[in-house]
Amino acid sequence: MFGPNGGRVSYLDMPTEYRGTSKQVCGLWPFVVGAGTPMMGVPLGRNIITGATLCCDPIAWFERASLIANPSMFTLAKPGLGKSTVNRRMMVGLDFRGIVSLVPGDTKGEYTDLTRALDGQVIQLGRGMGSLNPLDLGEMGSAAQRLVGSARRSLLEEATGRRSTMVAALISIVRKAAITGDEESLLGKAIELLDDIDLGRPALLGDLVQLIKDGPDALRNMTLAEDEEQYRAAVKPLLKSLMSLVEGTLAATFNRQTSERLSLDRPVSIDLSSIPASEKTLEGAVLLTCWAEAFAAIEAHDRLTNAGLAPRRNFFLVLDELWRILRAGVGLVDRVDELTRLNRQIGIGQSMTTHSTADLLSLPNQEDREKAKGFVERSGMVFLGGLPRAEMDALNSIVPLSTRERELIVEWSIPPSIDNKTGKEMPPPGRGKFLVKAGANPGIPIQTALTQAEIQLNDTNQKWANRIAVEGTGGHDGPDAAVRLAKAGA
Numbered sequence: 001m002f003g004p005n006g007g008r009v010s011y012l013d014m015p016t017e018y019r020g021t022s023k024q025v026c027g028l029w030p031f032v033v034g035a036g037t038p039m040m041g042v043p044l045g046r047n048i049i050t051g052a053t054l055c056c057d058p059i060a061w062f063e064r065a066s067l068i069a070n071p072s073m074f075t076l077a078k079p080g081l082g083k084s085t086v087n088r089r090m091m092v093g094l095d096f097r098g099i100v101s102l103v104p105g106d107t108k109g110e111y112t113d114l115t116r117a118l119d120g121q122v123i124q125l126g127r128g129m130g131s132l133n134p135l136d137l138g139e140m141g142s143a144a145q146r147l148v149g150s151a152r153r154s155l156l157e158e159a160t161g162r163r164s165t166m167v168a169a170l171i172s173i174v175r176k177a178a179i180t181g182d183e184e185s186l187l188g189k190a191i192e193l194l195d196d197i198d199l200g201r202p203a204l205l206g207d208l209v210q211l212i213k214d215g216p217d218a219l220r221n222m223t224l225a226e227d228e229e230q231y232r233a234a235v236k237p238l239l240k241s242l243m244s245l246v247e248g249t250l251a252a253t254f255n256r257q258t259s260e261r262l263s264l265d266r267p268v269s270i271d272l273s274s275i276p277a278s279e280k281t282l283e284g285a286v287l288l289t290c291w292a293e294a295f296a297a298i299e300a301h302d303r304l305t306n307a308g309l310a311p312r313r314n315f316f317l318v319l320d321e322l323w324r325i326l327r328a329g330v331g332l333v334d335r336v337d338e339l340t341r342l343n344r345q346i347g348i349g350q351s352m353t354t355h356s357t358a359d360l361l362s363l364p365n366q367e368d369r370e371k372a373k374g375f376v377e378r379s380g381m382v383f384l385g386g387l388p389r390a391e392m393d394a395l396n397s398i399v400p401l402s403t404r405e406r407e408l409i410v411e412w413s414i415p416p417s418i419d420n421k422t423g424k425e426m427p428p429p430g431r432g433k434f435l436v437k438a439g440a441n442p443g444i445p446i447q448t449a450l451t452q453a454e455i456q457l458n459d460t461n462q463k464w465a466n467r468i469a470v471e472g473t474g475g476h477d478g479p480d481a482a483v484r485l486a487k488a489g490a
Contacts, residue, residue, distance in 0.1 A: 042093030068380030077385025120267030126274030386430030
């Protein structure tokens with residue numbers, strides 16, 4: 001270089017890079033380089049390596065971009081690293097696109113504030129708070145009244161099967177053992193018979209118990225009982241389990257009419273945070289029932305849509321804390337599998353979340369372990385946050401990872417350190433960092449970014465002193481501002 005300040009340059013700084021859509025920067029064409037990450041979906045954060053913005057959600061990547069074959073995602077990461085934050089960001093962006101988000105079982109109350117900020121419905125359930133009747137036809141019953149002919153019969157048959165499955169799952173939870181096939185068949189028949197009785201209200205589990213005790217001929221024939229004594233002996237184990245739901249500690253929750261139905265025209269969160277973590281039986285039972293209720297309501301809406309009686313809607317289901325259900329009882333993996341397998345056919349985008357592969361692979365039954373792995377394998381995309389090195393082999397058997405990808409995930413799992421100047425605990429190094437995997441493609445490492453306004457809705461440590469720190473962000477304050485900011489990029 002010659003002239004003032006000229007001379008030999010031993011190091012050349014990288015030029016400043018700018019990013020924009022083709023419409024925004026059309027005057028700069030031809031572009032130097034194309035976008036390195038997909039720009040379709042809810043904006044989540046920036047690529048840690050390139051700095052490029054990543055827009056991503058399972059519905060957009062399935063429906064609009066055709067990048068995945070199934071509109072679902074599975075998130076694995078240690079506690080406190082931002083799993084729920086990703087789900088909440090997606091809920092806001094999808095709400096802007098008219099997609100209704102449902103959180104059918106928020107065990108920590110992490111989605112309550114956001115749902116209210118979106119003018120959604122919050123249902124609170126727990127000991128002494130609300131109730132769920134597993135025999136209530138619910139939205140399926142309401143939809144069936146509007147249908148005619150074979151469409152109505154088909155929906156009522158589906159409702160009967162779902163209620164039978166739900167009661168069987170509750171029995172598995174209270175027993176801590178799987179229900180037998182004969183018992184489940186008997187339950188299904190008893191529920192059919194109960195539907196033929198005009199009670200003037202939805203039937204309760206207490207009514208089901210009384211029907212089985214009365215022993216109509218249809219039930220006696222199924223047990224092959226030749227006299228009263230044989231019938232009593234055949235149904236005694238089933239009745240004993242049902243009585244735990246009718247008169248035991250779960251009665252106030254499951255042997256009463258449903259206190260509040262789901263509204264499918266706005267976001268919904270069922271807040272279970274009032275259930276103590278020590279009450280694992282109640283928590284698992286309520287969580288699974290809420291999941292079943294949500295899928296049943298969406299199925300009913302889909303039937304009405306097909307008949308031209310309701311506007312078509314897509315839904316985003318956040319199935320958080322999967323491990324709580326899987327550990328609640330034997331055979332529940334099958335129940336979850338039945339609920340979630342047909343999400344694509346009825347317009348559901350789905351997000352399942354748990355802490356580690358150990359939640360899936362530590363189940364006592366080998367068959368259950370294989371089915372639990374299928375939840376991840378069938379997901380269109382997988383979000384991997386910080387996980388310990390000990391899990392890498394098990395994780396790699398489910399989601400193929402390169403050596404560098406595994407090292408990244410392990411680095412993000414390092415515990416937080418102490419700031420020497422302040423003496424306070426610093427944020428975990430892996431907070432907000434995720435590796436986004438879609439099929440066998442290389443993962444996209446991202447750092448999710450919260451605006452200052454989103455902190456109020458995303459702080460899941462409100463009872464602790466170490467608040468979530470936000471660096472380099474500004475903007476407006478308050479929940480409504482947070483919703484507007486996140487929607488702006490969707």
